[in-house]
Amino acid sequence: MSAFPRYADLSMRLSDEPDPAWRVHQLATDRVAAGEDIIVLSIGEPDAPPPPAVLAEIEASIARGRTRYAAARGEDAVVHAICAYAARDAGRPITPDMVNFFPGAQTAMFGMLMTLVGPGDRLILPEPFYAPYTQVLRASGVAVDHVPLRPEDGFHPRVEEIRAAVRPETRAVVLTHPHNPTGAMLGKDELAAIAAVCRDHDLWLVADEVYGEFAYGGEYTSILALEGFEDRVVSLGTLSKSYAMTGFRHGWSIAPPALAARAGVLLEAMLFGCVQFIQDAGAVALADGGAFPRAERDKYLRRLDRVMAELEGSTAILPRRPEAGMFVMIDIRPTGLEAEDFALRLLDAERVSVLPTHTFGPSGAGHVRISLGMDDELLVEAARRIRRFADALA
Numbered sequence: 529m530s531a532f533p534r535y536a537d538l539s540m541r542l543s544d545e546p547d548p549a550w551r552v553h554q555l556a557t558d559r560v561a562a563g564e565d566i567i568v569l570s571i572g573e574p575d576a577p578p579p580p581a582v583l584a585e586i587e588a589s590i591a592r593g594r595t596r597y598a599a600a601r602g603e604d605a606v607v608h609a610i611c612a613y614a615a616r617d618a619g620r621p622i623t624p625d626m627v628n629f630f631p632g633a634q635t636a637m638f639g640m641l642m643t644l645v646g647p648g649d650r651l652i653l654p655e656p657f658y659a660p661y662t663q664v665l666r667a668s669g670v671a672v673d674h675v676p677l678r679p680e681d682g683f684h685p686r687v688e689e690i691r692a693a694v695r696p697e698t699r700a701v702v703l704t705h706p707h708n709p710t711g712a713m714l715g716k717d718e719l720a721a722i723a724a725v726c727r728d729h730d731l732w733l734v735a736d737e738v739y740g741e742f743a744y745g746g747e748y749t750s751i752l753a754l755e756g757f758e759d760r761v762v763s764l765g766t767l768s769k770s771y772a773m774t775g776f777r778h779g780w781s782i783a784p785p786a787l788a789a790r791a792g793v794l795l796e797a798m799l800f801g802c803v804q805f806i807q808d809a810g811a812v813a814l815a816d817g818g819a820f821p822r823a824e825r826d827k828y829l830r831r832l833d834r835v836m837a838e839l840e841g842s843t844a845i846l847p848r849r850p851e852a853g854m855f856v857m858i859d860i861r862p863t864g865l866e867a868e869d870f871a872l873r874l875l876d877a878e879r880v881s882v883l884p885t886h887t888f889g890p891s892g893a894g895h896v897r898i899s900l901g902m903d904d905e906l907l908v909e910a911a912r913r914i915r916r917f918a919d920a921l922a
């Protein structure tokens with residue numbers, strides 16, 4: 529006898545267990561809700577409010593009646609704004625037929641994977657990787673082959689390992705570039721070498737590029753800028769981090785036109801258009817020519833320098849200066865503790881919440897991640913407490 533109710537395979541592939549990646553963060557936020565004074569560095573949320581012009585545009589747009597059904601693949605104004613924005617990184621024209629508006633990069637990853645891969649297919653994904661993508665991968669039914677990002681390589685992938693991981697069923701290589709949680713940013717040559725693997729084996733190269741605005745020294749190269757690979761690269765973007773607009777759910781994909789059109793069909797089926805006034809607000813944000821993200825980057829860099837100054841010199845922990853992004857990885861292996869144990873004990877002893885990264889993939893073991901999205905003084909105070917706690921262990 530069959531058991532009822534019965535759900536679709538796609539639904540049953542999703543886990544309904546709480547994601548272990550957020551265990552410490554959840555504990556910390558529960559304790560904050562209960563009135564405890566904790567410095568929470570375990571989530572990647574910018575502390576800045578969105579640009580004032582964006583907030584003003586929300587009101588103005590609603591007043592103009594922009595509260596109706598919208599074009600399935602994105603409204604003209606925002607699509608053109610995304611084209612202009614992405615063209616700067618791409619160094620080539622990005623045309624509206626390459627763009628799909630998605631409510632956030634998370635959904636863009638979902639839509640693109642559902643368009644590109646399914647059960648029976650495989651893809652290659654370096655680990656550790658951004659934990660919320662686990663469920664997206666499960667939903668698609670794709671099998672995942674991981675390649676390790678090792679601390680001793682600065683968490684850069686070894687291209688020969690990507691090549692060796694390709695199998696007959698492999699359809700895509702998926703990168704987060706710059707990387708969360710590790711802060712690694714690949715150079716143009718590394719990206720081109722990975723793209724060459726994709727070309728040789730006829731794979732898509734998909735990159736989540738949501739931290740592209742926050743590079744600390746080196747030059748950021750988008751996969752859109754790789755010459756000769758225009759027909760196989762898919763870049764995902766968002767205003768969540770760059771314009772501190774996480775709750776707006778404003779993201780996009782840029783892909784070769786034929787693929788973009790396929791993904792657009794899925795968008796129409798699934799979303800039937802996204803909120804008009806949110807898209808208008810996004811167009812206003814992007815019209816600043818990147819001024820807001822540049823200021824955010826400068827702020828994060830200032831904080832990064834201060835955090836590094838507090839943590840460097842400890843013999844118990846090793847802070848790893850990120851090349852980009854909004855996080856700092858701290859190698860806590862010299863303390864002899866597992867990362868989760870370290871995080872839990874730190875939370876109790878010093879009331880600072882950090883994220884153990886082993887749940888982002890085994891190569892993240894022995895490290896915790898802290899966010900730079902926190903007021904300068906609180907962040908420095910948290911760094912002091914982390915060091916005090918670690919040094920006392922040693």
Ligand SMILES: Cc1ncc(COP(=O)(O)O)c(C=O)c1O
Nearest residue numbers: 572632633634658708766768779
């Ligand atoms: C690597 C990465 N991709 C995507 C997202 C989510 O982006 P969005 O808010 O646009 O869905 C995050 C948020 O932390 C992230 O770190």
